[in-house]
Amino acid sequence: MxxxxxxxxxxxxxxxxxxxxxxxxxxxxxRKSGNNIQAAKTEQNKIxxxxxxxxxxxxxxxxxxxxxVHSVFTLNDCIDNAIKxxxxxxAAIYNEDVYKSRIGQAWANFxxxxxxxxxxxxxxxxxxxxxxxxxxxxxxMGYIPTVSxxxxxxxxxxxxxxxxxxxxxxxxxxxxxxxxxxTIIYNIKTAYYNILFAQAQVKVYExxxxxxxxxxxxxxxxxxxxTKPKVDVVTAEYxxxxxxxxxxxxxxxxxxxxxxLSQIMGIPEYTNYELSDQLTLNxxxxxxxxxxxxxxxxRPELVAAQKASEAAKMNLRAIRRExxxxxxxxxxxxNGIGNKYNLQSxxxxxxxxxxxxxxxxxxxxxxxxNAEYKKAKAEYEDVKHTVYFNVKKNYLxxxxxxxAIVIAKLALDQAKxxxxxVTGRYKAGVGDAIELKDGENTYLNARLDFYNAMLNYNVTAxxxxxxxxxxxxxxxxxxxxxxxxxx
Numbered sequence: 001m002x003x004x005x006x007x008x009x010x011x012x013x014x015x016x017x018x019x020x021x022x023x024x025x026x027x028x029x030x031r032k033s034g035n036n037i038q039a040a041k042t043e044q045n046k047i048x049x050x051x052x053x054x055x056x057x058x059x060x061x062x063x064x065x066x067x068x069v070h071s072v073f074t075l076n077d078c079i080d081n082a083i084k085x086x087x088x089x090x091a092a093i094y095n096e097d098v099y100k101s102r103i104g105q106a107w108a109n110f111x112x113x114x115x116x117x118x119x120x121x122x123x124x125x126x127x128x129x130x131x132x133x134x135x136x137x138x139x140x141m142g143y144i145p146t147v148s149x150x151x152x153x154x155x156x157x158x159x160x161x162x163x164x165x166x167x168x169x170x171x172x173x174x175x176x177x178x179x180x181x182x183t184i185i186y187n188i189k190t191a192y193y194n195i196l197f198a199q200a201q202v203k204v205y206e207x208x209x210x211x212x213x214x215x216x217x218x219x220x221x222x223x224x225x226x227t228k229p230k231v232d233v234v235t236a237e238y239x240x241x242x243x244x245x246x247x248x249x250x251x252x253x254x255x256x257x258x259x260x261l262s263q264i265m266g267i268p269e270y271t272n273y274e275l276s277d278q279l280t281l282n283x284x285x286x287x288x289x290x291x292x293x294x295x296x297x298x299r300p301e302l303v304a305a306q307k308a309s310e311a312a313k314m315n316l317r318a319i320r321r322e323x324x325x326x327x328x329x330x331x332x333x334x335n336g337i338g339n340k341y342n343l344q345s346x347x348x349x350x351x352x353x354x355x356x357x358x359x360x361x362x363x364x365x366x367x368x369x370n371a372e373y374k375k376a377k378a379e380y381e382d383v384k385h386t387v388y389f390n391v392k393k394n395y396l397x398x399x400x401x402x403x404a405i406v407i408a409k410l411a412l413d414q415a416k417x418x419x420x421x422v423t424g425r426y427k428a429g430v431g432d433a434i435e436l437k438d439g440e441n442t443y444l445n446a447r448l449d450f451y452n453a454m455l456n457y458n459v460t461a462x463x464x465x466x467x468x469x470x471x472x473x474x475x476x477x478x479x480x481x482x483x484x485x486x487x
Contacts, residue, residue, distance in 0.1 A: 085266030099170040106163035112151040148332030156324035165314035172307035178300035189462035191261040198254035205247040212240040312376035394464040415446035
């Protein structure tokens, strides 16, 4: 019984020692797992970080919005709803947990492995010989419970390399989540601005319908007094009908845009809301050089590619270390119960061994891991080139869109003045219906072109924010100071 206590104590020491080593490693991981992205975080990154903490290990929240309740959303409200309710963000966050668990799985190699079992057997002997008095037989029934434990002490860095690889993949998954959120924010802004444009488009066509209705009334009046031919009435009726059709189409575009925004927010069935903002014309405090540098530093997609490259390097290191043996300790104890002799046995020891070493296979695995590492480095460079191109492209387009707004506003002013003149001529009985229609169409298209220029400017700015990974800092001045009567 004395030996029994010693062996059991040894097994307990193995378990405690293994747990201590693994706990220390886990603490080291936790202490070193800080975010290596630059400290300069903006409001957008803070929102992402806070929402990730709130959403971690929680199911998708129940959406509080129903069409019986009317809401007024700002752009930030829409972004907040998307981060809170969009299921793709939840999926990305849970994907982080998957990769995080693999870090612990890697370090689990240093935890003790315990085996236990019981064996029941019946044994007997029978002797037959020349002398009857030597003939005898007997049998015994026995139960042999067995417990054993083993623990790896050192594997020459194989486990550490595997854990480092898992850690890099976990960090890459975190950046992928940020990129997912970054993309959704861009989609929210694009859908939001498209709704604002669609609302402006509806307003333009409503004004057009009202103008053509007034022109029809005037054409009828002129026709009754014989100052204008009936063709003016027919033309006015046609113009009014076409304007009403365009208004119906514009309202449909608005409804579709609203459904799209609801879908991106994660509340696809909710449509009883309105937007409180307008298309903005703020200038942005950003230079091309600063935009590219910032994107290279913090763009989540680029950081994720870099982490994936580092993970591939760690994997190559782990495969190369497969040539090394494993150093461990082991112990076992068994106690025969019910047999004739009640045998007890125990075993402790230290092992140094290779587990299924196949040099040819390891060599090919090293070649594969080396190729994967080179591939990951090339993919990182490809993403870097793509980010550079997209940042530069969006920056140049933003400058072009800014100039387009000024030109579109000038064209709008000219079209408005022309429309005012042809309308006055027609009312005075001097102009004709064709001249009036041309003036109306010119003014209509100029208004739509100006709103479209504003839309492009805002969408391009959102695209530049997406490519950089940060929201743009706005200046106090604007591209133009626009008043409602100017449109």
